[in-house]
Amino acid sequence: MSCLIGLRNCDYMVGIVGYGVHIPRYRIKVEEIARIWGDDGGGIKDSLGIIEKSVPGMDEDAATFAVEASRNAVHYSGVEPKRINAIFVGSESHPYAVKPTATIVAEAIGATPHLTAVDMQFACKAGTTAIQCCMGMCSSEMIEYGLGIGTDISQGRPGDALEYSAGAGAAAFIIGRKNVIAEIEGTCSYTTDTPDFWRRPGMDFPSHGGRFTGEPAYFKHTVNASKELMEKLGLKPSDFDYAVFHQPNGKFPLQVAKILQIDVGKVKQGLMTPLIGNTYSAASLIGLASVLDVAKPGSRILLTSFGSGAGSDSFSIVVTDKILEKKGYNRTVIQFVGDKEYLDYGLYVKQKRKLKTL
Amino acid sequence: MSSMTVGLPLTWRRIPERYNLIGSECEICHTKYFPVRRICPQCRRKGKMKEVKLSGKGKVYSYTRIYAPPSGFELDAPYMIAIIELEEGPRLTAQVEDCNARDVKIGTPVEMIFRKIQEDGKEGLIHYGFKFKTVSGTSHILQE
Ligand SMILES: [Zn+2]
Numbered sequence: 001m002s003c004l005i006g007l008r009n010c011d012y013m014v015g016i017v018g019y020g021v022h023i024p025r026y027r028i029k030v031e032e033i034a035r036i037w038g039d040d041g042g043g044i045k046d047s048l049g050i051i052e053k054s055v056p057g058m059d060e061d062a063a064t065f066a067v068e069a070s071r072n073a074v075h076y077s078g079v080e081p082k083r084i085n086a087i088f089v090g091s092e093s094h095p096y097a098v099k100p101t102a103t104i105v106a107e108a109i110g111a112t113p114h115l116t117a118v119d120m121q122f123a124c125k126a127g128t129t130a131i132q133c134c135m136g137m138c139s140s141e142m143i144e145y146g147l148g149i150g151t152d153i154s155q156g157r158p159g160d161a162l163e164y165s166a167g168a169g170a171a172a173f174i175i176g177r178k179n180v181i182a183e184i185e186g187t188c189s190y191t192t193d194t195p196d197f198w199r200r201p202g203m204d205f206p207s208h209g210g211r212f213t214g215e216p217a218y219f220k221h222t223v224n225a226s227k228e229l230m231e232k233l234g235l236k237p238s239d240f241d242y243a244v245f246h247q248p249n250g251k252f253p254l255q256v257a258k259i260l261q262i263d264v265g266k267v268k269q270g271l272m273t274p275l276i277g278n279t280y281s282a283a284s285l286i287g288l289a290s291v292l293d294v295a296k297p298g299s300r301i302l303l304t305s306f307g308s309g310a311g312s313d314s315f316s317i318v319v320t321d322k323i324l325e326k327k328g329y330n331r332t333v334i335q336f337v338g339d340k341e342y343l344d345y346g347l348y349v350k351q352k353r354k355l356k357t358l
Numbered sequence: 359m360s361s362m363t364v365g366l367p368l369t370w371r372r373i374p375e376r377y378n379l380i381g382s383e384c385e386i387c388h389t390k391y392f393p394v395r396r397i398c399p400q401c402r403r404k405g406k407m408k409e410v411k412l413s414g415k416g417k418v419y420s421y422t423r424i425y426a427p428p429s430g431f432e433l434d435a436p437y438m439i440a441i442i443e444l445e446e447g448p449r450l451t452a453q454v455e456d457c458n459a460r461d462v463k464i465g466t467p468v469e470m471i472f473r474k475i476q477e478d479g480k481e482g483l484i485h486y487g488f489k490f491k492t493v494s495g496t497s498h499i500l501q502e
Contacts, residue, residue: 025456057455058434059473064486067472095484104486108377108472110411341458350433 014139015180016173016317018077018326021289022068022151023169023276023336026055028348030164036345037159044164049250053167053277055343056153058351061095065170065282066151067108073147073172074109076329081110084174085143087117088133090126090150090281094119097201105149116143123197124246125307126150127171127281132187132313134175145176152280155352157205165249167277171285181323182292182301186233187315190225197308208308214252217310222246222256225312226304233316237262240316241299244270244287246306248278262302269294270301275337281307288317290333297321369485376487379412379470381448392448414470414488416444421454421462430476438462442490456491467493 029052031041045051056065066089074081089101102117120126120133127150134146151170156162175184196217199206209217222245230236243262245253250273257267270287272279279286284305291301297319304314343351372393374380381392385406389398392412398405421440424431431437438454440462454462455473468490475485 057473059453059455059475059489061474061484063484064472064474067486071472107373108486110378353433 012177013180013183013185014135014175014177015183015320016292017079017145017176017178017180018073018075018174019172019289019292020069020072020074020076020330021169021171021282021286021333021336022065022072023279023286023333024054024056024060024065025339025341026057026343026351027052027276027340028055028343028345032342032345032348033164047251048164049254049274050165050277051274052342053165054169054279055348055351056168058353060153060168062089062091062093062151062153062170063095063101063104065153065168066091066101066105066149066172069151069170069172069282070105070109070147070149072330073174076326077145077174079145079174079176082114084109084111084145084147085115086134086137086146087111087115088120088130088146088148089118090120090122090128090130090148091152092121092123092126092199092280093151093153093155094121101151105147109147111147122311123307123309124152124248124278124280124283125305125311125313127285128303128305128313128315129189129307131173131175131184131315132189134173135184135187138175138177145174148173148175150281150283150285152282154278154280155205158349160205161210162206162208165273165278167273167279169276169279169282169286171282171289173285179322180320181326182295182317182319185316185318186229187313188225188229188232189311189313190221190228191311192221194221194308194310196310213248213308217308218246218248218252218306219256219259221310221312222304222306223259225314226256226260226302229302229304229314229316235300235316239300240266240302242269242291242295243267243302243304244284244291245304246284246312247271247273247287248283248306250274256304272333272337286333292319292323293332293334295319295323297323366483369483372487374409376475376485377472379414379444379488380409381412381446382407383410390444390446390448392444392450410446412444412446412448414444415493416442416468416490418454418462418464418466418468419443419449420464423459440468440490442468453489454491455489461492469493
């Protein structure tokens with residue numbers, strides 16, 4: 001199944017007006033986790049392409065992440081918060097099962113009460129779907145600005161392969177029709193029922209299909225959504241200056257680039273998982289933020305997310321001159337990544353409250 | 359009413375204060391207060407109060423490290439509590455997080471962050487609000 005929102009024929013452009021991220025400052029090295037389980041740390045580091053991952057502070061969750069990232073996005077955009085008329089928060093780790101994270105964000109950025117708000121869940125891709133919803137509402141003029149957020153504080157069962165990669169972070173994008181720093185020239189999705197990864201209600205940790213998660217899930221959806229986007233917009237792989245893919249590990253995005261015949265060098269700037277782990281709903285969006293931190297006017301960016309279950313959203317984004325006025329407004333992704341403090345496994349278990357008694 | 363819902367109205371009323379540092383300003387003498395005050399202690403009946411959003415920037419006035427925390431904060435120990443003097447004048451007490459304890463000194467510049475303050479057990483409300491962290495060299499606050 002697929003759909004395309006082609007915005008080329010509109011009188012105005014819909015795009016990104018502001019963006020902001022939050023990455024917690026704690027890290028644990030893959031080798032430190034391996035030490036506890038008697039695994040070969042060096043081997044795991046190489047096979048996953050992950051050196052270390054981000055760990056949230058004890059007082060952080062997907063809501064506090066979303067607020068911090070959104071405040072940075074509002075600051076960057078200069079948009080008066082009361083003009084943000086829709087907030088969509090994508091996460092698979094909303095702090096409440098019932099009670100929207102989006103209301104907490106709306107109150108904390110000062111957007112209440114005249115707006116619509118809702119939480120979304122689609123494993124690692126709800127953040128990009130949040131942006132699609134904002135695009136639709138902006139282009140139909142239902143709203144002036146929309147805020148789409150991907151935020152996650154993900155859990156891997158101790159000793160499970162996911163424990164090496166499950167990171168934490170958030171990215172927030174303000175979408176609008178005026179003063180865009182990057183135009184979204186089109187988006188396209190690819191969705192099927194594929195049982196590669198899930199978590200039942202009340203369970204602390206997800207279950208996954210192991211190797212089944214690669215070929216029929218991640219690769220199939222990411223490749224098909226990206227190809228279809230290029231086809232419908234009449235673009236070739238060489239038309240893109242940067243490519244950002246969902247990054248459950250440091251390797252998959254590079255393999256996807258090869259399949260799509262995109263120069264692997266174009267993936268590097270948006271590939272943050274080797275240094276912060278897989279930030280789930282935030283992963284591809286933090287990658288996009290990292291690209292926007294350095295991109296020049298006219299650069300074209302391919303962004304394709306992936307969420308288990310499964311689906312992908314693909315976007316073609318073209319940077320405008322307006323980005324030049326905004327340089328230095330926010331801490332860059334690289335600055336967030338560089339501000340870090342290492343934990344040993346004991347502090348990591350305390351911080352993540354992995355023991356039932358905590 | 360279960361114990362879990364006892365403090366709800368108070369928590370709800372304090373959301374503007376806890377999320378966004380909403381305080382008061384006297385329109386006569388321009389003194390700013392936090393939390394909200396109805397009467398200006400300086401101007402008394404002549405005073406006229408309005409709500410004001412404080413910047414969240416300030417410096418450490420005094421601090422201490424807590425090793426034996428009150429109930430509800432056991433897992434946070436050890437943690438840093440500081441009296442913060444805001445740029446606008448008012449002082450408040452808050453946790454200082456996300457920094458090396460050795461970086462916190464009297465006079466250290468700090469900025470507001472948004473964090474979980476407390477959870478009412480596994481089933482109750484999660485209370486969010488301000489804490490502070492030391493201003494890092496790359497913060498946008500410095501670039502303003
Ligand atoms: Zn007064």
